[in-house]
Amino acid sequence: MEDKEQTSLGSRPMVGGEGPQSYAQNSSIQKKVVEDTKELIHVAIIEKLGLQYITNSGSSNSTFRIADLGCSVGPNTFFAVQNIIDAIELKYHKTYKGNKINPEFQVFFNDHADNDFNTLFKLLPPSRNYFTNAVPGSFHGRLFPKSSLHFVHSSCSLHWLSKVPKEVVDSKSPAWNKGSIICTGLVKEVLDAYSNQFNNDMESYLTARAQEIVGGGLMVLIFPVLPDGIPMAQTSTGKAMELLYSCLNDLAILGLVKQEKVDSFNIPFYFPNAEEMVRIVERNGYFIVEKIQEYLSKSPVISKDVQFLITSHLRAATEGIIKEHFGLGIVEELFNYFQKKLTDDDHTFTKEYTPEIEYLFIVLKRKAFDR
Amino acid sequence: MEDKEQTSLGSRPMVGGEGPQSYAQNSSIQKKVVEDTKELIHVAIIEKLGLQYITNSGSSNSTFRIADLGCSVGPNTFFAVQNIIDAIELKYHKTYKGNKINPEFQVFFNDHADNDFNTLFKLLPPSRNYFTNAVPGSFHGRLFPKSSLHFVHSSCSLHWLSKVPKEVVDSKSPAWNKGSIICTGLVKEVLDAYSNQFNNDMESYLTARAQEIVGGGLMVLIFPVLPDGIPMAQTSTGKAMELLYSCLNDLAILGLVKQEKVDSFNIPFYFPNAEEMVRIVERNGYFIVEKIQEYLSKSPVISKDVQFLITSHLRAATEGIIKEHFGLGIVEELFNYFQKKLTDDDHTFTKEYTPEIEYLFIVLKRKAFDR
Ligand SMILES: C[S@@+](CC[C@H](N)C(=O)[O-])C[C@H]1O[C@@H](n2cnc3c(N)ncnc32)[C@H](O)[C@@H]1O
Numbered sequence: 250m251e252d253k254e255q256t257s258l259g260s261r262p263m264v265g266g267e268g269p270q271s272y273a274q275n276s277s278i279q280k281k282v283v284e285d286t287k288e289l290i291h292v293a294i295i296e297k298l299g300l301q302y303i304t305n306s307g308s309s310n311s312t313f314r315i316a317d318l319g320c321s322v323g324p325n326t327f328f329a330v331q332n333i334i335d336a337i338e339l340k341y342h343k344t345y346k347g348n349k350i351n352p353e354f355q356v357f358f359n360d361h362a363d364n365d366f367n368t369l370f371k372l373l374p375p376s377r378n379y380f381t382n383a384v385p386g387s388f389h390g391r392l393f394p395k396s397s398l399h400f401v402h403s404s405c406s407l408h409w410l411s412k413v414p415k416e417v418v419d420s421k422s423p424a425w426n427k428g429s430i431i432c433t434g435l436v437k438e439v440l441d442a443y444s445n446q447f448n449n450d451m452e453s454y455l456t457a458r459a460q461e462i463v464g465g466g467l468m469v470l471i472f473p474v475l476p477d478g479i480p481m482a483q484t485s486t487g488k489a490m491e492l493l494y495s496c497l498n499d500l501a502i503l504g505l506v507k508q509e510k511v512d513s514f515n516i517p518f519y520f521p522n523a524e525e526m527v528r529i530v531e532r533n534g535y536f537i538v539e540k541i542q543e544y545l546s547k548s549p550v551i552s553k554d555v556q557f558l559i560t561s562h563l564r565a566a567t568e569g570i571i572k573e574h575f576g577l578g579i580v581e582e583l584f585n586y587f588q589k590k591l592t593d594d595d596h597t598f599t600k601e602y603t604p605e606i607e608y609l610f611i612v613l614k615r616k617a618f619d620r
Numbered sequence: 621m622e623d624k625e626q627t628s629l630g631s632r633p634m635v636g637g638e639g640p641q642s643y644a645q646n647s648s649i650q651k652k653v654v655e656d657t658k659e660l661i662h663v664a665i666i667e668k669l670g671l672q673y674i675t676n677s678g679s680s681n682s683t684f685r686i687a688d689l690g691c692s693v694g695p696n697t698f699f700a701v702q703n704i705i706d707a708i709e710l711k712y713h714k715t716y717k718g719n720k721i722n723p724e725f726q727v728f729f730n731d732h733a734d735n736d737f738n739t740l741f742k743l744l745p746p747s748r749n750y751f752t753n754a755v756p757g758s759f760h761g762r763l764f765p766k767s768s769l770h771f772v773h774s775s776c777s778l779h780w781l782s783k784v785p786k787e788v789v790d791s792k793s794p795a796w797n798k799g800s801i802i803c804t805g806l807v808k809e810v811l812d813a814y815s816n817q818f819n820n821d822m823e824s825y826l827t828a829r830a831q832e833i834v835g836g837g838l839m840v841l842i843f844p845v846l847p848d849g850i851p852m853a854q855t856s857t858g859k860a861m862e863l864l865y866s867c868l869n870d871l872a873i874l875g876l877v878k879q880e881k882v883d884s885f886n887i888p889f890y891f892p893n894a895e896e897m898v899r900i901v902e903r904n905g906y907f908i909v910e911k912i913q914e915y916l917s918k919s920p921v922i923s924k925d926v927q928f929l930i931t932s933h934l935r936a937a938t939e940g941i942i943k944e945h946f947g948l949g950i951v952e953e954l955f956n957y958f959q960k961k962l963t964d965d966d967h968t969f970t971k972e973y974t975p976e977i978e979y980l981f982i983v984l985k986r987k988a989f990d991r
């Protein structure tokens with residue numbers, strides 16, 4: 250329960266508040282993901298959630314506890330949570346035909362301790378049928394008491410690593426990631442370092458959740474993945490990040506940031522592919538894969554706004570990390586420059602480009618008999 | 621579970637952040653209260669807490685759930701909570717002599733949704749033996765699922781009313797409180813209006829907690845009370861508030877605030893006396909009074925700092941309400957003026973004055989068999 254928060258170059262929360270650069274205003278791509286998975290979650294709950302398992306666990310009261318991990322400030326998390334509750338109520342209704350009163354719902358919104366929870370509370374739906382809690386801390390460690398959760402949800406968060414792998418910013422290591430700020434997938438040693446970090450982080454994550462989720466409880470995880478055989482460098486996210494890197498390099502040449510600073514900068518996220526994720530779950534051993542599905546999430550916006558969309562989303566997601574590494578001064582300049590380069594550049598993205606990202610939707614069930 | 625937060629003239633959170641005017645920096649009086657009650661809480665837990673009652677409640681896991689209601693931003697709440705946990709662990713150790721593993725502790729920090737929870741999370745003790753939650757919303761309504769809490773604590777918060785009683789700011793009512801901004805206790809109709817509001821608020825509070833606390837669970841409440849026969853007007857708090865009122869009046873004469881604004885301003889707090897509180901608990905019927913004690917809390921500071929202490933505490937507690945009613949502009953001016961008047965004025969407080977306040981310490985146990 251101690252804070253082992255990564256402070257240096259670890260994953261940082263999205264931009265807080267409700268201003269023009271905030272996550273709350275710049276998360277339409279993630280919102281689309283929540284909408285896309287609405288039906289999938291409904292089906293998973295109707296088909297896979299064993300109610301008797303959960304509510305007859307011996308305690309006199311029947312509270313149903315739901316956690317959303319990596320919730321940011323809203324509003325997406327509120328849609329996700331309401332969707333889960335609606336599906337459970339429907340299932341209750343179908344199963345017990347009114348012979349059993351609905352459980353009370355207790356919802357736990359988790360993110361890093363320095364996430365802007367004040368804004369989350371401000372944006373909470375005023376009329377809601379659940380008890381609200383915010384839980385600060387990294388989901389790579391324990392956050393909840395033993396066997397206290399029935400349903401865990403996490404959307405667009407698990408691809409953030411707990412830290413940048415040491416080797417990739419070590420100029421003496423064969424895994425030194427010179428010439429990039431992400432795991433492009435083109436250099437084996439760099440790929441291995443990132444992949445190891447993701448494997449370790451996921452192992453910690455699953456082991457912590459295994460303690461916290463009751464036997465029979467469900468966990469729905471949604472995060473971006475790479476299509477088979479496609480390296481990150483070829484995806485839209487990869488290309489946007491490479492463009493960001495070239496902007497940083499240009500600013501270094503202009504003397505606005507130090508070249509060493511650019512060389513030692515890496516962004517701690519990693520997109521696995523579906524098989525890699527399944528291997529991790531099986532090796533961990535506490536959960537059964539109940540369902541797994543890959544799908545494309547088409548951007549909801551029209552194409553003339555796309556460049557603005559890319560910049561604003563990239564900024565909402567990376568501004569914290571950039572500030573931490575380079576200082577506050579550079580941020581405005583960097584993203585203005587990025588936006589300009591994006592507009593000028595016909596090569597990176599075609600005119601009809603829409604940022605399609607492939608997502609993995611995976612439903613895990615906590616095995617009942619091994620703690 | 622809906623937000624029925626009082627927005628107009630209801631109780632407002634203390635000043636957030638960690639700056640010179642913040643509650644975090646200006647709560648030494650409340651800190652003293654937490655320290656004073658440390659031993660009392662230890663004894664209450666050792667003598668009155670039925671462990672078997674609580675941990676054998678049928679569920680397989682043994683999580684002990686503690687809530688601090690009206691926690692503000694810290695640090696006092698962290699001391700209070702740690703003290704409770706230490707006492708429970710001691711009791712466990714004495715009772716089971718190591719034959720039963722300690723429970724896991726889950727702590728719920730509650731305050732209004734617009735309390736500065738970001739600061740609370742920032743100030744959290746880095747190494748702590750409990751799982752942390754923030755719970756937004758008014759403690760006059762439901763905040764937790766049924767039978768989910770084992771121990772509730774609330775210090776220096778219950779004297780805040782959910783709203784200013786309507787009559788006292790209605791110039792057509794016999795209870796119109798012209799000539800004061802608090803319940804001085806000198807006008808029967810005003811006293812009745814405030815007392816009614818307190819009774820209603822406490823009834824809501826106790827009924828909500830009765831749902832949430834397991835049979836046998838404890839609730840420790842600490843708040844300022846009036847010594848028998850002493851009206852608020854004669855207490856140090858009463859005098860400080862009267863001085864604040866005279867400052868507001870002076871600012872009205874100078875044209876800096878509107879006189880009507882001053883006339884329609886009342887601060888929604890009320891100090892009951894001990895018998896009144898016991899009557900409320902008995903009428904409500906869900907709890908047994910296990911212990912009740914009145915005591916004086918001597919201010920920890922030396923007397924030359926007292927004037928500064930009065931001003932800064934008064935400001936940390938009332939700035940929110942004043943801003944809401946009069947607008948941001950007046951705050952700085954008002955408290956500078958207050959500080960000056962306090963320094964000039966030999967009549968209000970004597971030179972050796974230390975702000976002694978009488979507190980009620982009351983331990984309630986949830987009756988076991990009537991839900
Ligand atoms: C892109 S946002 C997704 C927010 C929300 N789930 C949505 O779909 O809109 C990713 C969030 O994950 C959080 N996050 C990343 N790593 C985390 C960790 N180890 N523990 C808790 N939260 C984490 C970030 O702080 C950020 O708020």
Ligand SMILES: C[S@@+](CC[C@H](N)C(=O)[O-])C[C@H]1O[C@@H](n2cnc3c(N)ncnc32)[C@H](O)[C@@H]1O
Nearest residue numbers: 631633650690692696731732758759775777780
């Ligand atoms: C003087 S502070 C005490 C804080 C802390 N308990 C301590 O001892 O330092 C009073 C707190 O009670 C909170 N409060 C007042 N009315 C409340 C209500 N109805 N629900 C929740 N919190 C409330 C205020 O927002 C404020 O933070």
